[in-house]
Amino acid sequence: MLLIVGTVRIPVENVARARPAVARLIEATRAEDGCLKYGFAEDVLDPGLIHISEAWRDQAALEAHFASAHIAEWRTVWREIGIRDRDLRLYEVGEGRAL
Amino acid sequence: MLLIVGTVRIPVENVARARPAVARLIEATRAEDGCLKYGFAEDVLDPGLIHISEAWRDQAALEAHFASAHIAEWRTVWREIGIRDRDLRLYEVGEGRAL
Numbered sequence: 001m002l003l004i005v006g007t008v009r010i011p012v013e014n015v016a017r018a019r020p021a022v023a024r025l026i027e028a029t030r031a032e033d034g035c036l037k038y039g040f041a042e043d044v045l046d047p048g049l050i051h052i053s054e055a056w057r058d059q060a061a062l063e064a065h066f067a068s069a070h071i072a073e074w075r076t077v078w079r080e081i082g083i084r085d086r087d088l089r090l091y092e093v094g095e096g097r098a099l
Numbered sequence: 100m101l102l103i104v105g106t107v108r109i110p111v112e113n114v115a116r117a118r119p120a121v122a123r124l125i126e127a128t129r130a131e132d133g134c135l136k137y138g139f140a141e142d143v144l145d146p147g148l149i150h151i152s153e154a155w156r157d158q159a160a161l162e163a164h165f166a167s168a169h170i171a172e173w174r175t176v177w178r179e180i181g182i183r184d185r186d187l188r189l190y191e192v193g194e195g196r197a198l
Contacts, residue, residue, distance in 0.1 A: 089195040
């Protein structure tokens with residue numbers, strides 16, 4: 001399984017404006033084959049810092065995601081709302097264990 | 100390195116009330132030896148769903164964290180504010196790669 005964990009920053013004044021596009025992205029991505037988890041969340045202490053958490057079955061599923069129409073739309077939104085400080089890392093993991 | 104990723108749910112009406120205790124927990128935890136990352140973030144589509152993202156150097160650092168005074172305080176707050184649906188998993192990972 002592949003985990004993607006990290007953050008991006010949305011200018012605070014654009015967080016509300018970004019919400020409908022984020023909702024479209026999340027809904028379309030969760031419907032993809034091989035998407036196990038996909039969530040966006042705003043840091044409780046640092047407004048505008050968006051934590052992204054993804055889990056994918058395998059590399060093929062992730063590559064299909066990157067080539068999707070909703071990711072192309074998201075890249076346009078990304079520029080329009082001025083997302084920056086992209087800091088995402090990908091990890092190959094096993095099942096892990098419940099904590 | 101150890102990654103902890105997952106969610107808990109804070110009743111929506113208690114999110115604001117939980118904030119000072121969450122801030123104390125995060126500040127004290129980030130100051131711990133071996134804590135590489137520690138963040139709490141609220142889902143952008145599902146208010147009250149809190150994404151937790153942690154990275155620890157090793158198991159010893161994580162065990163010291165679980166035995167800390169601030170985690171003991173947090174467990175009391177946890178009950179008072181009615182946190183539920185704890186769904187956290189721990190993964191042993193390498194460096195990963197920037198995405």
